[in-house]
Amino acid sequence: MNSKFDNLTGCKVYGFLGGLSGTASIMTLAAIAVDRYTVIVFPLNPMKRTTSARALLMALGVWVYSFVFSSLPLLGVNGYVPEGLLTSCSFDYLSPDTKDRIFVFVFFLAAFVVPLTLIVNSYARIFRTVRSAERLEMFNPPQSKNGMPLTRESFKYK
Numbered sequence: 001m002n003s004k005f006d007n008l009t010g011c012k013v014y015g016f017l018g019g020l021s022g023t024a025s026i027m028t029l030a031a032i033a034v035d036r037y038t039v040i041v042f043p044l045n046p047m048k049r050t051t052s053a054r055a056l057l058m059a060l061g062v063w064v065y066s067f068v069f070s071s072l073p074l075l076g077v078n079g080y081v082p083e084g085l086l087t088s089c090s091f092d093y094l095s096p097d098t099k100d101r102i103f104v105f106v107f108f109l110a111a112f113v114v115p116l117t118l119i120v121n122s123y124a125r126i127f128r129t130v131r132s133a134e135r136l137e138m139f140n141p142p143q144s145k146n147g148m149p150l151t152r153e154s155f156k157y158k
Helices: 003-041 052-075 098-139
Strands: 080-083 088-091
Touching: 003 052, 003 080, 003 088, 003 098, 052 098, 088 098
Parallel strands: none
Antiparallel strands: 080 088
8 A cells, every 4th residue: 555645545544434423512511501501500490401312412412513624625526635744634724725714714613713603602601691580589588487588597407
């Protein structure tokens, strides 16, 4: 076999697996954030509950999304090339070609901006929901059976 072919094939496999696992990791974190958002913000809505089927669909969606973006360089959109000290491979983010620059920008949006936006938005909404619940409780504290406000001391074991 040709040594140059082996190195190129190894670089493609290494770059693909790195892109796939990296994108899947960040998208998994985004899916978890969205799931936590629905659980906390809509706790009693049965239509928003995470079922086994929904969890499976979310996981499958994460991997399909990651596979699509990671396989584009294998299909001729950009390409996987050695980087840095030539000990690893990634898509060709240094190429001056306009098509390659567009791919790098789209990959940046798909693998960084989209998941970051989902994560920040989910946790910001969770924060707002918790804060509004705390404010509501501050003005309308829970009552015991005798009508007295419940305090932390009410729950201590005596």
